[in-house]
Amino acid sequence: MATNPSTYSPSQSSERKQLQQQRRRLFQETDWTRFDGRGFQQCRPAFLKTGAASAASGSAFAAFGATKVIVSVFGPRESKKAMLYSSTGRLNCNVSYTAFSTSIRGQSSDHKEYSSMLHKALEGAIILETFPKTTVDVFALVVESGGGDLPVIITCASLALADAGIMMYDLVSSVSVSCFGRNIVIDPTSEEEACQDGNLMITCMPARNEVTQVTLTGEWSTAKINEAMELCLDACSKLAEIMRSCLKEAASAPS
Amino acid sequence: MVGLSAGEKHFIYGGIAQDLRTDGRQRLHYRPISVEIGVIPQANGSSRVRLGATDVIVSIKAELGRPSSLHPDKGKVAIFIDCSPTAAPMFEGRGGEELSSELSLALQRCLLGGRSGAGAGIDLSSLVIVEGKVCWDLYIDGLVVSSDGNLLDALAAAIKVALCNTGIPKTTVNLGASPNDQPDVDVSDEEFLQFDTSGVPVIVTLTKVGRHYIVDATSEEESQMSSAVSISVNRHGQICGLTKRGGAGLDPSVILDMISVAKHVGEQLMSSLDSEIAAAEASAEDQ
Amino acid sequence: MTTMQRELRLSLNQTQRVRLQSALQQLEEMTSLASAITVVADTIPVNHEDSILKGHGTSDLNGEVVATLCGVVERVNKLVYVRAQRARYKPEVGDIIVGRVIEVAPKRWRLEINFSQDAVLMLSSMNLPDGLQRRRTAVDELNMRSIFVENDVICAEVRGFQHDGSLHLQARSQKYGKLERGMLLTVPAYLVKRRKQHFHHLENYGVDLILGSNGFIWVGEHVDMNGENHILADQVSREDMADKSCVGQVTQEVHERITPLEIRTHICRVANSVRVLSALGFNLTVEVIVDTVEASISLNTDIKDILAAEFYVQTAEREVQRRVSLSRKKG
Known part of the structure; x- marks a missing residue:
């Protein structure tokens, strides 16, 4: 388990292995309760707030259970790289994890691809023609990683963009589901994600009923995919409602 | 970092000479400090310190490790600073690396003492569990959320506050059958020992602009500096570390003068920090 | 991570928090925006x-x-x-703005003005140092740096838009041009509304206040229209000469000298008042700024304490009073 040769945690790793084995057996059964007491189709409570970083044009903070993310948006600013005139703007996304975001220090998974996935999720929603020749920078910082990181990052980034006043066709919200045998569990935590059989993540624009990004891993039957997608889309639209009320609240603050 | 015109630079320089800086402070005055503890629940200790518009978060994690063969009776401490792009777009990718490594090195120098381990702000021998075999490794991670000058002082203050908030889990050791066996260490989840922070120093950075030095420079004032000296002072008035930045040469008498100024300012900073920590702990208990 | 409020970096104690909440709530009720x-x-x-x-x-x-x-x-x-509501700066022809030079290009200067793109000030839109109205020659192009260099702060007016959306500026009048002897503050652009006057000379304090519509605000020593400074008449003191010999970074022009302490205190007071008002999110007008400065003087607040928690809360309460009395006058 050691990522760094000079550290090791002897008793912790053997404990963890035991717990994992226990859980795997648990997940294979048909009926089990989730560790945080949620039902299979219940998402974590979402806490969203705009205006977290004062130096940025727009920013947002999202806390979904144990997953906490800050996103700041800078721009539109002049594109630093000398580029030919382009009639559309540029979007630049960057996702980084803090060293203390995971319980084992320094271990952060796959976040290099998260930057490009965030880009793909957002570029369909932003009206790039409104800021030609300039760049919008989106920086996401995962402060605490508790599972379902990428959906939370995408949701928080969309909120930060709306806070920054960038024109968008619609708010983007994202939800993921895990499958365990025959059960479909929405909004998994990191422990559940570690033992999942498959994962489906959907990013969509709820008011326009358009899906901007879909990723699927594992073995799924068509019926299960249908069920999972319906579940996700429903959760996405509810999440968008929460985002909307958060923005309305921020907009009615006195000036 | 925005450039300044000659007129603005002249104005700042004049203000410092007249003891009235652009935000109304005197030369040896710190910006208002605000302190929060326990901001990272999954860490052993954490803090967030705001010094004007500079905002930093420090998290401390303790993991079991092996002591180095040179010092079998001491634990290990590692300090890493990260400048996140949320502070400034130029920190994206490798942009913040130089600044991060410079800050990490300066903090290590000030807090970890000499090679023999003497004079360290953090008492490393309290981190050992089984001599030569098992000790605690402390990882101190600092994150710069927003930068408006004087990062070093803010980070050092945040580390001090985080250490006050740190609890090292109690351990029970079962020694193996033969002395060469790796002992089995049982880490308690319930009981924690508070870390002893009486020896942890604070850092006072004195920035020389023209003929005068100022404390707690904003990023505008930092762009004006000829040189800066960061002095680490502990509770007993002793100097625990010194780093000089900037290209201009300094007269040795100036450096000695700076040290005495730093001692005086460090005392005040230490006491205001202590009262902030007490207030933060009190409000944390209320919640 | 507990509370992160926009731009509020002060630690308020319990009573201050309560007072601030009630003041902000009253302001919210007064501005009827719930509609749309x-x-x-x-x-x-x-x-x-x-x-x-x-x-x-x-x-x-x-x-x-x-x-x-x-x-x-x-x-x-x-x-x-x-x-x-919290819009980026939206330029219009005739706006008075303050900008900083970031590049000296052939026949033009490029300025940063807190907008998505940089603005352009053509050499032909700028008065020549000798004041004549003539065609710009190649020598003028080479001497552009004698007028403005990088990082200079300039006040200008929006002349028009280029085809790609960036701005053209002009600085032909005496009241525009380089700004020295003071400091530049950045506030959100939507707090500065368009008025008839953007140049304000605060006579009691000897301070020039320029509210750029783009959110750049200049607070500095008063400079006459002719570009002269009355206090300049007092010549360079020996102390200034000694100061200069130690510092190589300051430009060594004979007539430059340090702003006198009294004016400096006024400049810092005005600047701190602007900072407090922008942190509270109140619109920046001369009246509000002068009110705040006068209040701070009458309350004997130290200049640096203007940025402290107590004055912050008091400013919010004062604003409530002001709006209440305004609405009473109206009806």
Whole structure:
């Protein structure tokens, strides 16, 4: 388990292995309760707030259970790289994890691809023609990683963009589901994600009923995919409602 | 970092000479400090310190490790600073690396003492569990959320506050059958020992602009500096570390003068920090 | 991570927090905005029978008018548009702005003005040092640096837009030009509304206050229209000569000397008042700024304490009083 040769945690790793084995057996059964007491189709409570970083044009903070993310948006600013005139703007996304975001220090998974996935999720929603020749920078910082990181990052980034006043066709919200045998569990935590059989993540624009990004891993039957997608889309639209009320609240603050 | 015109630079320089800086402070005055503890629940200790518009978060994690063969009776401490792009777009990718490594090195120098381990702000021998075999490794991670000058002082203050908030889990050791066996260490989840922070120093950075030095420079004032000296002072008035930045040469008498100024300012900073920590702990208990 | 409020970096104690909350709440009640706030992708209610023009911040979705920005819906005759409340600076011809030079290019200067793109000040839009009206020659081009160099702060007026949306500026009048002897503050652009006057000379304090519509605010020593400074008449003191010999970074011009302490205190007071007002999110007008400065003097607040928690809360309460008395006068 050691990522760094000079550290090791002897008793912790053997404990963890035991717990994992226990859980795997648990997940294979048909009926089990989730560790945080949620039902299979219940998402974590979402806490969203705009205006977290004062130096940025727009920013947002999202806390979904144990997953906490800050996103700041800078721009539109002049594109630093000398580029030919382009009639559309540029979007630049960057996702980084803090060293203390995971319980084992320094271990952060796959976040290099998260930057490009965030880009793909957002570029369909932003009206790039409104800021030609300039760049919008989106920086996401995962402060605490508790599972379902990428959906939370995408949701928080969309909120930060709306806070920054960038024109968008619609708010983007994202939800993921895990499958365990025959059960479909929405909004998994990191422990559940570690033992999942498959994962489906959907990013969509709820008011326009358009899906901007879909990723699927594992073995799924068509019926299960249908069920999972319906579940996700429903959760996405509810999440968008929460985002909307958060923005309305921020907009009615006195000036 | 925005450039300044000659007129603005002249104005700042004049203000410092007249003891009235652009935000109304005197030369040896710190910006208002605000302190929060326990901001990272999954860490052993954490803090967030705001010094004007500079905002930093420090998290401390303790993991079991092996002591180095040179010092079998001491634990290990590692300090890493990260400048996140949320502070400034130029920190994206490798942009913040130089600044991060410079800050990490300066903090290590000030807090970890000499090679023999003497004079360290953090008492490393309290981190050992089984001599030569098992000790605690402390990882101190600092994150710069927003930068408006004087990062070093803010980070050092945040580390001090985080250490006050740190609890090292109690351990029970079962020694193996033969002395060469790796002992089995049982880490308690319930009981924690508070870390002893009486020896942890604070850092006072004195920035020389023209003929005068100022404390707690904003990023505008930092762009004006000829040189800066960061002095680490502990509770007993002793100097625990010194780093000089900037290209201009300094007269040795100036450096000695700076040290005495730093001692005086460090005392005040230490006491205001202590009262902030007490207030933060009190409000944390209320919640 | 507990509370992160926009731009509020002060630690308030319990009573201060309560007072601030009540003051902000009263202000919220007074500004009746509840009507038409929209969020991205909210449908804007329109009467479909009228022919509606879809303006800024709206788009069409299945025949419905949908917002693409978060803000307030405004209707002017047949035009429906969304005005973002915390909008970026939206330039208009004739705006007075303050900018910083970032590049000296052939025949033009490029300025940064807190907008998505940089603005351009052509050499032909700038008065020549000798004051003559003549065609710019090649020698003038080479001497551009004698007028403005990088990082200079300049006050100018918006002349027009280029085809790609960036701005053209002009600085032909005596009141525009380089700004020295003071400091530049950056505030959100939506706090500075367009007024008749943007140049303010605060006579009691000897301070020049320029409220750039782009959110750059200049606070400095008063400089006459002719570019002369009355205090300049007192010549360079020996102390200044000694100071200069130690520092190589300051430009060594004979007539430059340090701002006197009294004016400096006024400049710092005005600057700190602007900072407090912008942190509270109040519109910046000369009256409010002068009010705040006078209040700080009458309360004997130390200049640096203007940025402290107590004065912050008091300023919010003062604003409530001001608006209450304004509304009483109206009706």
